[in-house]
Amino acid sequence: MSSFADREGVAADLVVETDDGLQCTACAHRCTLSPGQAGICDVRRNVDGELRLLTYGQVFDRPTGPPGTADPIEKKPLYHFHPTTRVLSFGGVSCNFACEFCQNNHISFAGPEDLELRDVSPEEAVESAATQDCAGVAWTYNEPTIYAEYVRDGARLAKEAGRYTAIVTNGYFTEEFVEEVGPYLDAANVDVKGFRDRPHVKHMGAKLQPTLDGAKLADEAGIHVELTYLTIPDLNDDAEEIREFAEWARDKLNPSVPVHFTRFHPDHEMRDRPATPVETLERAAAIARDEGLEFVYVGNMSGHEDNATRCPDCGAVWIRRHGFRASVAVDLDGACACGRPIDVVV
Ligand code: SF4
Ligand SMILES: [Zn+2]
Numbered sequence: 001m002s003s004f005a006d007r008e009g010v011a012a013d014l015v016v017e018t019d020d021g022l023q024c025t026a027c028a029h030r031c032t033l034s035p036g037q038a039g040i041c042d043v044r045r046n047v048d049g050e051l052r053l054l055t056y057g058q059v060f061d062r063p064t065g066p067p068g069t070a071d072p073i074e075k076k077p078l079y080h081f082h083p084t085t086r087v088l089s090f091g092g093v094s095c096n097f098a099c100e101f102c103q104n105n106h107i108s109f110a111g112p113e114d115l116e117l118r119d120v121s122p123e124e125a126v127e128s129a130a131t132q133d134c135a136g137v138a139w140t141y142n143e144p145t146i147y148a149e150y151v152r153d154g155a156r157l158a159k160e161a162g163r164y165t166a167i168v169t170n171g172y173f174t175e176e177f178v179e180e181v182g183p184y185l186d187a188a189n190v191d192v193k194g195f196r197d198r199p200h201v202k203h204m205g206a207k208l209q210p211t212l213d214g215a216k217l218a219d220e221a222g223i224h225v226e227l228t229y230l231t232i233p234d235l236n237d238d239a240e241e242i243r244e245f246a247e248w249a250r251d252k253l254n255p256s257v258p259v260h261f262t263r264f265h266p267d268h269e270m271r272d273r274p275a276t277p278v279e280t281l282e283r284a285a286a287i288a289r290d291e292g293l294e295f296v297y298v299g300n301m302s303g304h305e306d307n308a309t310r311c312p313d314c315g316a317v318w319i320r321r322h323g324f325r326a327s328v329a330v331d332l333d334g335a336c337a338c339g340r341p342i343d344v345v346v
Contacts, residue, residue, distance in 0.1 A: 012148075053150070060115060076168050088134040096146050108143070126157045139154070155184035166186060246293055255294050
């Protein structure tokens with residue numbers, strides 16, 4: 001475990017020099033930092049004229065035992081990517097957003113000096129995946145973009161060891177991030193938290209468009225993308241807003257991008273409204289299907305029938321899910337009985 005005093009970090013690679021200072025190019029905030037200044041994310045800092053990632057290899061984890069948490073891949077959620085496998089998951093502290101409803105606020109709103117963190121090198125992370133019988137490694141729980149160089153190094157080693165890699169992200173990354181890290185990433189679940197810019201800035205502390213651009217960049221780079229739309233009552237659940245989101249997903253990504261409408265629970269600073277009614281999620285899913293999206297799920301609702309993957313052409317069930325347990329009903333390498341190729345990465 002290490003304290004802030006130990007945290008010299010490593011020199012960041014995602015940086016350019018400008019007349020005004022060092023500009024971090026990991027995320028779309030593109031913070032320009034003079035000596036001593038930290039970025040919005042707090043974990044990248046200009047230290048004596050060099051941009052340093054202070055939390056390289058420092059994760060929020062139990063202090064002993066093999067590092068990382070073995071999760072079902074379905075929990076990310078990634079439903080069309082190596083179903084039924086376990087993925088070793090890591091996260092650190094802080095974020096480049098400030099979502100009032102954050103369900104991981106104990107880490108995302110913590111700075112690098114606030115919590116004890118565990119030192120886990122990329123090598124140890126990948127070794128732990130083997131020890132814990134995990135098919136892949138994921139960077140999740142807090143925003144991985146802000147510790148891009150750690151993700152890159154771990155993902156590269158994981159790929160060399162024959163494991164898949166994934167991130168769960170707000171998508172607020174840059175072209176430079178995708179160039180640097182993308183070659184080692186297999187999958188990304190991108191959280192789109194609404195489709196209107198003003199509430200996005202007000203309640204999340206960041207603009208909407210870079211997230212949309214990030215999802216598209218990842219898709220174009222050949223990374224398997226799934227979208228999560230956290231559906232919040234009276235914030236982003238308007239039918240027209242959902243329709244525009246679905247149109248964007250269909251036209252700018254593709255009609256077969258999996259979309260998860262997930263349930264909001266009151267948390268952190270947003271406790272003024274109830275959990276999302278199931279009817280709202282079902283209505284959002286119906287709108288998305290109506291707009292031509294082929295794989296639409298209702299998330300955070302164990303046992304809901306919209307957790308199953310069905311053939312968009314004939315309705316045959318490909319994968320059943322209950323909670324995070326999945327059972328595959330077809331040969332995922334083959335085609336559906338109706339002839340449609342199965343849109344699942346294995
Ligand atoms: S990752 Fe984003 S928030 Fe953090 S320093 Fe870089 S540009 Fe700023
Ligand atoms: Zn079919």
